Amino acid sequence: MVIVMSAAAAGSDVGTAVALIEKAGGQAFVSRGAGRTLVCVVGDPDGFSALNLSALPGVDTVIRTSAAYKLVSRENCLARSTVQVAGASIGPGHVTLVAGPCAVESYDQTLRAAEMAAVAGATMLRGGAYKPRTSPYAFQGLGEAGLRILADVREATGLPIVTEVVDAADVGLVSSYADMLQVGTRNAQNFALLRAVGEAGTPVMLKRGMSATIDEWLMAAEYIAQHGNLDIVLCERGIRTFETATRNTLDISAVTIVQQLSHLPVIVDPSHSGGRRDLVLPLTRAAVAIGADGVIIDVHPDPATALCDGPQALIEGDLLELADILTRWGRITARHADYAGASAY
Structure with a gap:
């Protein structure tokens, strides 16, 4: 699972998402690039469904990805990066x-x-x-x-x-x-x-x-x-x-x-x-x-x-x-x- 943060997301928004994931027993890996921040979520995706991650402040979308390379996959970023x-x-x-x-x-x-x-x-x-x-x-x-x-x-x-x-x-x-x-x-x-x-x-x-x-x-x-x-x-x-x-x-x-x-x-x-x-x-x-x-x-x-x-x-x-x-x-x-x-x- 990958959380795509919005361009306007604050650092505190990312921190809130990470804390919630870790409290639920998952791992969160934050990756930052020019104009985008992604959070890779490792754990049971069904167990995270009750967290309603898409409703968190600063979250643009939440994507379930089948790719082994979750953060660099085209599945979570349809627009190619610069x-x-x-x-x-x-x-x-x-x-x-x-x-x-x-x-x-x-x-x-x-x-x-x-x-x-x-x-x-x-x-x-x-x-x-x-x-x-x-x-x-x-x-x-x-x-x-x-x-x-x-x-x-x-x-x-x-x-x-x-x-x-x-x-x-x-x-x-x-x-x-x-x-x-x-x-x-x-x-x-x-x-x-x-x-x-x-x-x-x-x-x-x-x-x-x-x-x-x-x-x-x-x-x-x-x-x-x-x-x-x-x-x-x-x-x-x-x-x-x-x-x-x-x-x-x-x-x-x-x-x-x-x-x-x-x-x-x-x-x-x-x-x-x-x-x-x-x-x-x-x-x-x-x-x-x-x-x-x-x-x-x-x-x-x-x-x-x-x-x-x-x-x-x-x-x-x-x-x-x-x-x-x-x-x-x-x-x-x-x-x-x-x-x-x-x-x-």
Whole structure:
């Protein structure tokens, strides 16, 4: 059972509902997002019928849901959600571009990549300060020094930042710098981390686990929502299959399926799915055409010297075509590109 609170509901209204549920022997999990608050009720639904929850102050509606992922299910929110990240938004009706270097290497490299991202129309900057790598000898990121660089580049460009957090112990630190936390594919079922980012209250980008089913992906999102945070963006970044021609296999059908199952925004990562620069733009077209709410793309001023994922990073010559895809294909699908413009650069 899910209680959908009205937009005008006060904190005391939520508290009243929670207290009544707990007094009746149930559990209540409150999840807050931009413009909506949901209360997931766990227990015997028939036993709660006498409580007349729909008549409580601040309650919009009470829904019995059959979905295992109750808070992120489309059953309780027919209108799809928009997630606000500082001055940017990700949700239906437009195509949001998140772009930047896969890894923060220096201030100059990150600033140049951010300027490139803005030229392409990005409204958010991506950049990794902590890099979980397959090899322990590969570049692991600059840590807090990288976070400080991202904050300085945000100050210079105005672009809000999304960066990965890999350890539950670091959530507070990364949240103090970031506008949005990223949970990467390797941590998509790190339940301690999912709980911690849920409790942090900072918007979250949840990448699909490399071998996760759609149900497992949505249940991971439910962990975040159950611990208080409904501002979640789902990212399809390709899954592991038998195919070796690409880095991963982009499951483009997952965009439509997840939008049918969940009210959360869904974006696509054409960089990590294809793993090759020549595939990024075609996969971006596919993402926009199928109705993704945005794309997250690697750019780098000099991919040949990149410390991480240089072969998939776009260069300056690709940016005008990327911007054209977002605007022209967005119009074809009756959505506008959430375009930042590049006049400042």
